[in-house]
Amino acid sequence: MPGPAADVRAVAGADPWSPSPARVRERRRETGDTVTLALEPADPAQTRFAPGQFTMLSLSGVGEVPISVSGDPDEALLVQTIRAVGCVTSRLAALKPGEALGVRGPFGTGWPLESAAGRDLLLVAGGLGLAPLRPVLYHALARRERFGALALCYGTRSPDDRLFRGELEAWARRADLHLAVTVDHAGPDWEGEVGVVTRLLARTPCRPERTVALVCGPEIMMRFTARELEHLGVAPGRIHLSMERNMQCGIGLCGHCQWGPFLLCRDGPVFPWERIRAAFGVRGL
Numbered sequence: 001m002p003g004p005a006a007d008v009r010a011v012a013g014a015d016p017w018s019p020s021p022a023r024v025r026e027r028r029r030e031t032g033d034t035v036t037l038a039l040e041p042a043d044p045a046q047t048r049f050a051p052g053q054f055t056m057l058s059l060s061g062v063g064e065v066p067i068s069v070s071g072d073p074d075e076a077l078l079v080q081t082i083r084a085v086g087c088v089t090s091r092l093a094a095l096k097p098g099e100a101l102g103v104r105g106p107f108g109t110g111w112p113l114e115s116a117a118g119r120d121l122l123l124v125a126g127g128l129g130l131a132p133l134r135p136v137l138y139h140a141l142a143r144r145e146r147f148g149a150l151a152l153c154y155g156t157r158s159p160d161d162r163l164f165r166g167e168l169e170a171w172a173r174r175a176d177l178h179l180a181v182t183v184d185h186a187g188p189d190w191e192g193e194v195g196v197v198t199r200l201l202a203r204t205p206c207r208p209e210r211t212v213a214l215v216c217g218p219e220i221m222m223r224f225t226a227r228e229l230e231h232l233g234v235a236p237g238r239i240h241l242s243m244e245r246n247m248q249c250g251i252g253l254c255g256h257c258q259w260g261p262f263l264l265c266r267d268g269p270v271f272p273w274e275r276i277r278a279a280f281g282v283r284g285l
């Protein structure tokens, strides 16, 4: 089975400024404020992406926002998971099957899946950070023999905030995937872990010296996770973080997402920890 297309960046090459039309094919509610949309772009090339990439989704007269691709890289659909936090995301999350929107991209660096082949693969997600990591799981489970141990550690605020619940249950039953879920707080019905996601990291079958770790979540969670992974013995060059700060053009021209020496949309969103560790330590950056 082929890996994520090596030339996915070419998709955005034709006219990266102009949104192409797409239609909502399916809409699934994930949590109280989050939905997953399966989009059918008029240009089928826009369904080709590397796990970790994002698109710019727009509604005419409303605005445009970056959203990670959360679907299966082997599927001919563009699947994206949207939390309604403000003006644009609320309108996108309310779209119904058949309704239209604009799509630019996919853009950005993906997770380093080629260099992870042959190694243990540890995914660490906080909240909505599971969305850009789900394509990695689809990719790795479809090519399971290419990787050593495979683990997902996932932390959310509460049990009700868990995304992709049906899939989490299916993944929990797999013998070839170590799944650990924790929540910040829960009622008496919750029989799982309570606490921060970093507490799960030492208990996975991944061997630190062989591990590639992919991390996405709130910045404070990523900082503590990267430090804990280093402490456990994972090389800083094999820890990768997705920096999902707000951005505007998506293609490195407007400067809106400048972060120290980086333009997050052009140089990221996925970075090796060793490359951005210094910037993480700068207060207010």
Ligand SMILES: Cc1cc2nc3c(=O)[nH]c(=O)nc-3n(C[C@H](O)[C@H](O)[C@H](O)COP(=O)(O)OP(=O)(O)OC[C@H]3O[C@@H](n4cnc5c(N)ncnc54)[C@H](O)[C@@H]3O)c2cc1C
Pocket (backbone or CB within 6 Å): 054, 063, 065, 066, 067, 068, 069, 081, 082, 083, 084, 085, 086, 087, 088, 089, 090, 128, 131, 132, 243, 244, 245, 246, 247, 269
């Ligand atoms: C590379 C990338 C990938 C992303 N992937 C997803 C995704 O898969 N699903 C998803 O729901 N969202 C994702 N986001 C965040 C999403 O782009 C923002 O929530 C959106 O831009 C908010 O726009 P709005 O007009 O709805 O809200 P606004 O009115 O602009 O903002 C509402 C509130 O959200 C805050 N906010 C805006 N953008 C961000 C951000 N990037 N990070 C944290 N807080 C923010 C604002 O400060 C404000 O408090 C991603 C962002 C980036 C940069």
